[in-house]
Amino acid sequence: MNGMVGRIGLGSVGLLLGFFAVAPVSAQVIRGTLVDDDTQEGVEGASVTLLSSLERTISTTLTDSLGSFMVPVADLGAYYLEAQRIGYGTTRSQSFNVSVTDTVHVTFFISTQAIILDPIVVGIPRVLGSELFEKRIATERGVFFTPEMVDSLRPTRHIGEILTHADATQVRWAWGPDESGKYGPRPRVRTYFGREGCLNYIVDRTPVANPWYEGVGIWGASPLADLGPEDIVAVEVYRSFFEVPDDFAMQIVANDMHTRRKLRNMQQGECGIVVFWTKEGWGTAYGRGRNR
Incomplete structure (x- = not known):
């Protein structure tokens, strides 16, 4: 799909920009990674073109085996x-500014686009939720509750009980409403990592948005408030931003991009992420048009 305008989030293309102070150098640099939106892995051999605000081509480079690129x-x-890459739709980022001696870090996504070769259809296999979970265990970052562990710790009242077994994590309980006004137990979860110890939540691959109306916290928001103990298959706990896998980090940042302070705090390692895998998401092959 040529000319697609990028959006912050999980669509065909997402953009995460971070600006960091660096020592003076002779020129500005853009460093980035092109990520497959389905597999969450870097895309090798893609053509990345830098365009001016007037649509003039400045330079073109290719991504390496990790999907990384650098443009002076x-x-x-x-x-x-x-x-651009064969098998994918053309994607374009949002506009960004480059200042003196900036190193601009860009991560954006590209979605597969099947090629019909009459009659062959070329595509990339989709990834099961359970496969994503196993992939993240291999990173050795965070605390993981496998299906066997969840069964042995089976909570009786609330899914938040599982988090009482995560190291360096504190759970306190309160009574509060959900979005429908129904009251029930609501956990207050913090970690001992990061300055604020705050956490964000994902159900399968859907970030949970924090409600902005009075009296309803994030545990009262859908889909988190709709989950019962019997729905949970596995759990991932990343106690600070530095433990968070890149794909989940980008989802949460995109979900809270309207709050500049939230983005800054997460980059400083203050907020982690808890991922709840449900029965539906565990065996689902994730791909385009699902869990967006």
């Missing part, structure tokens, strides 16, 4: 990035 920038101003 001689002039200051506003730019776009556009990525």
Whole structure:
């Protein structure tokens, strides 16, 4: 799909920009990664083009085996990035500015686009929720509750009881409403990692948005409030932003991008992520058009 305008989030293309102070250098640099939106892995051999705000091509480079790329920038101003690869739709980032001696870090996504070769259809296999879970265990980052562990710890009242068994994590209980006004036990979970010890939540691959109306916390928001102990298959706990796998980090940042302070706090390692896998998500092959 040529000319697709990027959006922050999980669509065909997402953009996460972080600006960091660096020592003076001779020119500005854009460093980034192109990520497959289905597999969450870097895309090798893609063409990445730097465009000016007037649609003029500045330079073009190719991604390496990890999907990484680097583009020097001689002039200051506003730019776009556009990525293309066989088997994928053309994607374009949102506009961003480059200032003096900036190193701009860009991560954006590209979605597969089947190629019909009459009659062959070329595509990339989709990934099961259980496969994503096993992949993240291999990173040795965070605390993991496998299906066997969840069965042995089976909570009786609330799924938050599982988190009482995570190291460096504190759970306190309160009584509060959900979005429908129904009252029930609501956990208050914090970690001993990060300055604030705050946590964000994902159900399968859907970030849970924190309600902005009075009296309803995140545990009262759907889909988190709708889950019962019998729904949970496995749990991942990342107690600070530095433990969070890159794909989940980008989801949460995109979900809270309207709050600049939230983004800054997460980059400083203050907020972690808890991922609840349900029976539906555990055996689901994730791909385009699902859990967005």
